[in-house]
Amino acid sequence: MSPPVAPPGWSRWLVPPAALSVHLSIGQAYAWSVFKPPLESALNLDGTESALPFQFAIVMLGLSAAFGGTLVERKGPRWAMTVALVCFSSGLLLSALGAETKQFWLIVLGYGVVGGVGLGIGYISPVSTLIKWFPDRPGMATGIAIMGFGGGALIASPWTAQMLSSFGTDNSGIALAFLVLGLSYAVFMSLGVLLVRVPRTEKPVQDAPSAFEGVQVSAASAVRTPQFWCLWLVLCMNVTAGIGILEKAAPMITDFFADTSAAVSASAAAGFVALLSAANMAGRIGWSSTSDLIGRKNIYRVYLGVGAVMYALIALFGDSSKPLFVLCALVILSFYGGGFATVPAYLKDLFGAYQVGAIHGRLLTAWSTAGVLGPLIVNWIADHQKDAGKTGSSLYTVSFVIMIGLLVVGFVANELVRPVDPRHHVPAPRKAADVGARQQPESA
């Protein structure tokens, strides 16, 4: 399958909805927790076991994005979106079979392994195509798509909860919910497969420079540059800091104000978690678009520098003012989302559009690392502080100091980012040949 070339007059504004149809679907992964309690009671599982499908899915996301990135660049976005559709939907259908027959291993295999491959390939599938269509606004374009991954959970959580309440929470009800999700997402994602096109020329926008102008570096060379590893550290530190709040948001706000006159109820804490999701999503599109105006290095200075200040404010004054605590947490979460959404454009600035999707895939291993590191730090420290007899906001003070330290490390790594050494650049004739080969029409 050759990459689908846009016919004359094709609008670039058809590409973001194509990307969104995939990202809004695979973002369902963040709504896995809705399935946990019913699965635990229907299949007699404990909390660790019921988390397995999600954990496998995230590991497979990182692995398939890292190892499948070059193939996605070669085969094009339609191939990648088709693979994502088939894997993600069949993963859900396998899970339906697993729930119906009470075979939990089938749910782990389906949702975690097969579905996880769909997540990884789907996540990187539109990135390089969007950058090629929007060379004038790469931050905004990738921000729209990656916002969809955050938005996917907003749709899937209430929808799944409503389905489970209608179908029942026994194994057949769960199976039916998986079945409806699998079939619905297959239809929904097909829009992306049908609409996605690569530009006919290297210069789809008359007044903007081509995405292929300037430095171009292959994925194999990029991972050998210090710039890649500086960015890896930047992303890892920024995500770890965000997860530091996200992981324990509800108990954190409850603990912070437990001994005050402004105690927080369980439903108010759930409202706080929802508000954090909104900030995460808004940050993806808002900050990423801002990076087109002020530059990628500057926006990461804001994420990491101002993020550290926000953590310091929470640590010092958070328990004296609920609005201050909420405001600082929202800003940190908006930077968390912004960090994810801006990184493809940062990669494009450093390594060019030549294999930016594959490089992005390799960089996502920083996300997998942060996904383990962030919760580990916050949970381990909070448990030890509790054992030491501490209560309230002091349970989290050490975690916050560590988060500030990590953000400072990320800030320094961002400052160390310099233009890539010319010895890593792709020679012009090879680059032109590769781009030309990728943009042959399907009939060729």
Added chain:
Amino acid sequence: MSEHDSSQSPPDRRPLIAFAWLWVGAPLVYGVYELVEKATKLFTG
């Protein structure tokens, strides 16, 4: 032949653009509505 081709204008894509954005926008609006409903509980709950 070439004169005929050059006089042909590309089809109007605006209906397709509207449909595509509606396709992805409608479920997103549903998700945001549910989120706002839950988030207001921080101030009322």
